[in-house]
Amino acid sequence: DGGITQSPKYLFRKEGQNVTLSCEQNLNHDAMYWYRQDPGQGLRLIYYSQIVNDFQKGDIAEGYSVSREKKESFPLTVTSAQKNPTAFYLCASSIDGRVTEAFFGQGTRLTVV
Amino acid sequence: AQTVTQSQPEMSVQEAETVTLSCTYDTSENNYYLFWYKQPPSRQMILVIRQEAYKQQNATENRFSVNFQKAAKSFSLKISDSQLGDTAMYFCADNFNSGGSNYKLTFGKGTLLTVNP
Numbered sequence: 001d002g003g004i005t006q007s008p009k010y011l012f013r014k015e016g017q018n019v020t021l022s023c024e025q026n027l028n029h030d031a032m033y034w035y036r037q038d039p040g041q042g043l044r045l046i047y048y049s050q051i052v053n054d055f056q057k058g059d060i061a062e063g064y065s066v067s068r069e070k071k072e073s074f075p076l077t078v079t080s081a082q083k084n085p086t087a088f089y090l091c092a093s094s095i096d097g098r099v100t101e102a103f104f105g106q107g108t109r110l111t112v113v
Numbered sequence: 114a115q116t117v118t119q120s121q122p123e124m125s126v127q128e129a130e131t132v133t134l135s136c137t138y139d140t141s142e143n144n145y146y147l148f149w150y151k152q153p154p155s156r157q158m159i160l161v162i163r164q165e166a167y168k169q170q171n172a173t174e175n176r177f178s179v180n181f182q183k184a185a186k187s188f189s190l191k192i193s194d195s196q197l198g199d200t201a202m203y204f205c206a207d208n209f210n211s212g213g214s215n216y217k218l219t220f221g222k223g224t225l226l227t228v229n230p
Contacts, residue, residue, distance in 0.1 A: 033218065040122070042204060042222035048215075056215060090158065092218070099208040099216045100146055104158035 003027065006091050006105035013078075013085075013112050021076045021108045023091035031097045032074035036060060037088040037107075046089075049074055050097035078110065085112045115139050115209040119221035126195045127229050133180075134190045134224045136205030143167075146208045147181070147188045152223075153201040161203070164188065195228045202226075 004025040013019045023032065031050045035043040045058030049068040063082025068074055074093075078085045088109050092102040117138045126132035138147070149161040164172045164181050171179050176196075180189045192199055205221040 035220075040222060042119075043206075043220040045217055045219070048217065050215065056211075058217065088156065092158075094218075097214055097216050099218045101148075101160060101163060102218050107156050 004091060004093050004103055004105040006089075006108050009106065009108060011108055011110045013110070015112055016080045018080060019078050019085075019110065019112075021078065021089055021091075021110065023074045023076065023105060025072055025074075025093045025103075027093055027095075027103065028071070029093035029095050029103075030071070031094045031099065032068070033092040033094075033102065034058070034064075034066065034074070034076045035090045035092065037090060043090060046076065085110060115141075115207070115219060117205050117207050117219050117221040119205055119224050121224045122222070123225045123227070125227040125229055126192075128195055128197060130195055131191060131193045132195055132226065134192075134203050134205075134226065136188045136190070136221060138186050138188060138205070138207045140186070140207060140209060142210055145210070147179075148206040148208075148218075149177070149179070149188075149190045150204045150206060150220075151199075151201045152204065153198075158204075162190065192226075197228050197230060200226060200228045 007022045033048040034046040047066040049055035065077045090107045091105040094102045145166045147164045151159045151161045162174045176193045202223045204223045208216045211217045
């Protein structure tokens, strides 16, 4: 089955620790995206990558980092510098950077205590 | 800044009736795509319908249709014969060009639709 997989579904971390969220796709898509969803805020773009070994900051990149070493993988690290990391995180991919259609993973709920 | 605005935080409709969700956007481009996504309680994002801006004909997918007014930068979603399974958060989105060949899918804040039996 082709798709985009995020793991884990729920993640708990102590304050001050870095944590990495996984996103893998087997759709052979060039572009991948990370969004953060908070109640009443919609989806806000954190980082995006249109090709391997290249990525750009989105609208709320502070306190986050990414890598794109492989086409199928786009992990997101939430660092201790992110002031309010508790949120629902969604990963998406599209066939190319034109974003004519985006496919989403199931999301990861991160809770920092 | 390019934005997508959904002015209705919440709406409700009776089963089998019709409801329209509003969306306006701001772009300086001539060719772009607009989307409506549905997010049910499972939180999985599902594409409902897509409109290509250069096509004048409004997109339709079964019970879902759009009213695309390019000059007014308006993109509303009409759901006919509403079903209980349509209860979800609905997001409007646009693929804005953020410079060169870079595009960003930008979302509105969403409309929570409740279908009542």
